[in-house]
Amino acid sequence: GAGVSQSPRYKVAKRGQDVALRCDPISGHVSLFWYQQALGQGPEFLTYFQNEAQLDKSGLPSDRFFAERPEGSVSTLKIQRTQQEDSAVYLCASSSGQGKTEAFFGQGTRLTVV
Amino acid sequence: GNSVTQMEGPVTLSEEAFLTINCTYTATGYPSLFWYVQYPGEGLQLLLKATKADDKGSNKGFEATYRKETTSFHLEKGSVQVSDSAVYFCALIPDDKLIFGTGTRLQVFP
Numbered sequence: 065g066a067g068v069s070q071s072p073r074y075k076v077a078k079r080g081q082d083v084a085l086r087c088d089p090i091s092g093h094v095s096l097f098w099y100q101q102a103l104g105q106g107p108e109f110l111t112y113f114q115n116e117a118q119l120d121k122s123g124l125p126s127d128r129f130f131a132e133r134p135e136g137s138v139s140t141l142k143i144q145r146t147q148q149e150d151s152a153v154y155l156c157a158s159s160s161g162q163g164k165t166e167a168f169f170g171q172g173t174r175l176t177v178v
Numbered sequence: 179g180n181s182v183t184q185m186e187g188p189v190t191l192s193e194e195a196f197l198t199i200n201c202t203y204t205a206t207g208y209p210s211l212f213w214y215v216q217y218p219g220e221g222l223q224l225l226l227k228a229t230k231a232d233d234k235g236s237n238k239g240f241e242a243t244y245r246k247e248t249t250s251f252h253l254e255k256g257s258v259q260v261s262d263s264a265v266y267f268c269a270l271i272p273d274d275k276l277i278f279g280t281g282t283r284l285q286v287f288p
Contacts (some may be wrong), residue, residue: 097275106182106267106278107222120275155222157276164210164229164271171221 066090068170070156076176077146085141085173089158096139097167098131099155107155113139114161146177180205180272184279187265191258191286199253199282201242201268209270211235211244211251216265216281225253225266258286 069088077083089096095114099107100123109123115136124131128146133139143150153174157167185200203209213225213235226235231246240255251268263286268279 095274099276099278104281106280107276109275109277112275157222164273166210166212166224166227167276168224169214169222 068156068158068168070154070170070173072173073171074174074176076178079148079177080145081177082142082144083146083175085143085154085156085175087139087141087156087158087170089137089139089156090168092160093158093168094136094161095159095167096133097157097159098139098141099157100125101153101155101172103152110141110154143175146175148177151175151177180209180270180277182268182270182277182279184266184268184282187281187283189282189284191284193260193286193288194257195286197253197255197258197262197284199266199268199284201251201253201279203249203251203268203270205249205270205272207272209272211242212269212271212276213240213242213251213253214267214269214278216267218264222267258284260286260288262286 098110101107111121113133128144130142153172155172157169159167210229212227214222215225226237228235228244234243265281
């Protein structure tokens, strides 16, 4: 596609509910990133894929967070048993993966846990 | 470790004023440096970048120069417009992922 697409744009979840956030990267982009952006803060790195391989998951805050990219294209970020502190905007980005090149971001999914 | 430090906002200016938003970084090796902008209700957009020392990135009247000796990448614009009101993020890639600063909100009034 023309840009990175994320869905849903907004999600309200009751505490304890599981959620799944989807990211469609730019076609042909090798690298895919997930970030978490709390209100008034900069994006914080969660995890990174190169094709289908998850190369870095050091930013995932707990084992309730899980990400996958099974065919090296679309990715899903899953949060189990959501807590109020999970409320944030979740950003997905993709890049061509060639060197230290810029990443292109989707509009994000705003998750509110009530 | 790798990190980015930005000046705290908000920065409030009148239209046509000169803008500087300071950014300094800590990194191992030779990172690439970026400024991203987030307009109200929109996603992060790349504003400009520089990949090596003394490179100057520029776009839409904004400029930033990669200064290795001072580990800085300050954002400047000679004459801001109301439409420049947004949050600006300085970022670096030391290896394979972007690391962001906390962002600086710019408010420009007519």
